[in-house]
Amino acid sequence: MTVALMWEARAVPGRGAELLAWAGQQVLPAPPLRRETFRAPQDRVLVITWWDSSYDDPDLPELATPPEELVSRPVHRWRFESVAAD
Numbered sequence: 767m768t769v770a771l772m773w774e775a776r777a778v779p780g781r782g783a784e785l786l787a788w789a790g791q792q793v794l795p796a797p798p799l800r801r802e803t804f805r806a807p808q809d810r811v812l813v814i815t816w817w818d819s820s821y822d823d824p825d826l827p828e829l830a831t832p833p834e835e836l837v838s839r840p841v842h843r844w845r846f847e848s849v850a851a852d
Contacts, residue, residue, distance in 0.1 A: 768799070768848040769821055773813045773829040775841045782809030785836050789813055794827040809838075821847040 777785035782805065789811050790803060798815035805811055817826055831841050 767818070767820055769817045769819050769823070769826065770846045770848070771815045771817065771826060771828060772844040772846070773815075773841060774843075775811050775832055775836075776838050777809035777811065777836055778838050779809060781836055782811070785809065785811050785832060788832055788836060789829065792829050794829070796827055821845060 773789075775785060775789070786803070786805055792813075794815070798817055800816040801813065803811065803813050813829055815829075817823075819826055826845075828843060829841075831837075
């Protein structure tokens with residue numbers, strides 16, 4: 767089964783580039799099948815990683831929480847599992 771982990775953070779105004787760079791430098795303890803990083807207005811950064819694992823696997827590596835001075839609110843995290851197309 768493929769599981770996607772989504773990590774989204776909003777930077778303190780004007781520090782989006784720093785948050786984007788910080789997220790890009792984060793190394794996970796195991797390599798995901800795929801990793802993509804996105805940015806959006808309001809200094810938001812989104813990282814999606816894909817894993818060959820079960821949805822409830824407690825050992826899936828999550829991106830860390832950024833330094834407090836970089837973010838304007840807590841990080842949001844979601845898990846999604848792939849479903850077969852009909």
